[in-house]
Amino acid sequence: MGKIRILCLALLLIVAVLSFSACFKDQRPVLNVYNWGDYIDESVIAEFEKEFNIRVNYDTFSTNEDMYVKVKSGGGNYDVLFPSDYTIERMIKEGMLQKLDFNNIPNYQYIEEQFKNLDYDPQNAYSVPYMWGTVGIIYNKKKVTKPVTSWQILWDQDYAKQILMLDSQRDSIGITLKMLGYSLNTRNLKELEAAKEALIKQKPLVLAYVGDDVKDKMIAGEAALAVVWSGDAVYMMRENPDLAYVIPEEGSNLWFDAMVIPTTSKNKEAAEKFINFLCRTEIAYKNTDYIGYSTPHREAKKLLDPELLSNSAAYPGAKELARCEVFLDLGDFLKEYDRIWTEVKAR
Amino acid sequence: MxxxxxxxxxxxxxxxxxxxxxxxxxxxxxxxxxxxxxxxxFDNFRRFFEPIYLKVFLRSVYLALISTVICLALGYPMAMILAGNNFKRKNVMVFLFVVPMWMNFLLRTYAWMTLLERQGLLNTFLTFLGLPPLNLLYTQEAVVLGMVYNFLPFMVLPIYSVLRKIDRQLIEAAADLGADQMTIFRRVIFPLSLPGVMSGITMVFMPAVTTFVISRLLGGGQFTLIGNLIEQQFLFVGDWHFGSAISMVMMVIILLSMGVLSRYDKEHEGGGLW
Incomplete structure (x- = not known):
């Protein structure tokens, strides 16, 4: 008798919990957004929710690779993603993205022409540019006395245990290849092995391999040099005036992040509404102003603080950009990059 | 039944x-x-036995062993003090031991980061004393510290619960028969507490050897442990096959070591595998 009573009680409890949660279930349609960490002014999400009566389920990732693996393995059921160029290229090739209906995204007209029809999406059928930027070195002027012009400084004994590297394989291998004078899209195994040797040689000098926490570390003066994305550099320099950003002379990576809709999306209409909303001038301005990355949005750019526009970290000159290369999808050769990064990290 | x-x-x-x-x-x-x-x-398993991955494996076992030994050295005396009769505020102490476990594990580990940083609390204190600041965070030692800090209660509590149950009369009998304190500990208390020690060791060693959070946060991604390797294969590389193979090897090794240890854990004190 006692056991049955316990069982009944347990069942009752389960039913109660289930019905309780059902009561609080949001009736609004849901939009699942998967973006980089620290890559939006979060008040914008609330504005969208209010205006369109759609609930946004907002998730973040830290590298293209972990986003790709999660979406590929069927996790998340996301409606809007924010991958970078080479990952978009790969996802298009693998049929993971839906073509966009640009009639539903009229604000696309505000995107500057030079950011349309880029190599990763030649007909611009799948993506709407969100931000762009470069990879470079941020350094603390008080701690680094030597001139910072080359990636070589990240291999300088004088700054042992003062260097932060990005825990992102394409970026870290890419800058090493650039330092060695190779293309950051190389498919030459010898060049890649040389990059591996260099990274292993650098390892004792590296303080840590970090992600978004690089910002707090550099602002607090925990390290002297770090490899960072330009927009993060803008943010850091705003917080700590001792910091400066350089695109080394060997050249670097120029990247574009764009909004796409994966084939797993069940709510394409809302997803397009969201993309269009983010391309609205005042919203695009708000995001650009907040996160510090460079905007491809013509009208939003006009609203920006002239000081930011003249900041060469955010809007580098043509000469600097000419040295930069865009990542390409490497297809099956990516396995070699995976292997090399694993071997560097495991060392 | x-x-x-x-x-x-x-x-x-x-x-x-x-x-x-x-x-x-x-x-x-x-x-x-x-x-x-x-x-x-069998390629995945073959790959695991390449020198580079074996090195990761050995590093994980090595760091976990050090942490386990430190936990035992710190935990056993603590458990004895807690179990001792003459200790008045026993419950308060046990409570204090358990309280940190109510806090999120990640939070506690992040807290260590702010303590160990160059501009962190410890180094600020050192500079205040006129001493040169130390490189504490992102070192192997920081990883071991994180493991010891997080897993110490798992060592103390099983030993404590075994020690508490030891029949006092046995100790009195040993004393009556002329054994000194040292002999009592060596011949009576310690052998009787072995089951607790064994489950303490497993409960510390297993999470320590498989952790990936502690090594990433406190090691700054420089000390890849077996857990990091598995995480990387699943989340970044997307090679579930190799990741699974590493997990299988780990599981077999843990099962084997459990098998060896459980021979001592006859009375299944302190929870055993959890």
């Missing part, structure tokens, strides 16, 4: 959430992806 049917829900639970996933891991570990689909192969 009339109440056997009560265990059915749990059996079903185990089947769905433990047994079937294990089979999946085994399946993935024994296959590789080729252009013609999945093919049966």
């Amino acid at each position: 009339k109440s056997k049917w009560l265990s059915f829900p749990y059996l079903v639970w185990m089947l769905i959430f433990i047994f079937i996933p294990l089979l999946l891991v085994l399946y993935f570990s024994l296959t590789i992806r080729t252009p013609d689909g999945l093919v049966f192969s």
Whole structure:
């Protein structure tokens, strides 16, 4: 008798919990957004929710690779993603993205022409540019006395245990290849092995391999040099005036992040509404102003603080950009990059 | 046993959430992806025994062993003090030991980061004393510290619960028969507490050898442990096959060491495998 009573009680409890949660279930349609960490002014999400009566389920990732693996393995059921160029290229090739209906995204007209029809999406059928930027070195002027012009400084004994590297394989291998004078899209195994040797040689000098926490570390003066994305550099320099950003002379990576809709999306209409909303001038301005990355949005750019526009970290000159290369999808050769990064990290 | 049917829900639970996933891991570990689909192969296991991965494995075992030894050295005396008769505020102390575990594990580890940083609390204090600041964070020592800090209660509590149950009369008898304190400990208390020590060791060693959070946060991604390797294969590289193979090897090793240890844990004190 006692056991049955316990069982009944347990069942009752389960039913109660289930019905309780059902009561609080949001009736609004849901939009699942998967973006980089620290890559939006979060008040914008609330504005969208209010205006369109759609609930946004907002998730973040830290590298293209972990986003790709999660979406590929069927996790998340996301409606809007924010991958970078080479990952978009790969996802298009693998049929993971839906073509966009640009009639539903009229604000696309505000995107500057030079950011349309880029190599990763030649007909611009799948993506709407969100931000762009470069990879470079941020350094603390008080701690680094030597001139910072080359990636070589990240291999300088004088700054042992003062260097932060990005825990992102394409970026870290890419800058090493650039330092060695190779293309950051190389498919030459010898060049890649040389990059591996260099990274292993650098390892004792590296303080840590970090992600978004690089910002707090550099602002607090925990390290002297770090490899960072330009927009993060803008943010850091705003917080700590001792910091400066350089695109080394060997050249670097120029990247574009764009909004796409994966084939797993069940709510394409809302997803397009969201993309269009983010391309609205005042919203695009708000995001650009907040996160510090460079905007491809013509009208939003006009609203920006002239000081930011003249900041060469955010809007580098043509000469600097000419040295930069865009990542390409490497297809099956990516396995070699995976292997090399694993071997560097495991060392 | 009339109440056997009560265990059915749990059996079903185990089947769905433990047994079937294990089979999946085994399946993935024994296959590789080729252009013609999945093919049966031992390649993943062979790959694990390449020097570079063996090194990661040895590093994990080494760091976990050090942490376990430190936990034991710190934990055993603590457990004895807690279990001692003459200790008045026993419950308060046990409580204090458990309280940190109510806090999120990640939060506690992040807290260590702010303590150990160059501009952190410890170094600020050192500079205040006129001493040169130390490189504390992102070192192997920081990783060991994180493990010891997080897993110490798992060492103390099983030993404590075994020690508490030791029959006082045995100790009195030993004393009556002329044994001194040292002999009593060596011949009576310690042998009787072995089951607790063994389950303490397993409960510290296992999470320590498989952790990936502590090594990433406090090691700054420089000390790849077996847990990081598995995480990387699943989350970044997307090679579930190799990741599964590493997990299988780990599981076998843990099972073997459990088997060895459980021979001492005759009375199943302190929870054992959890």
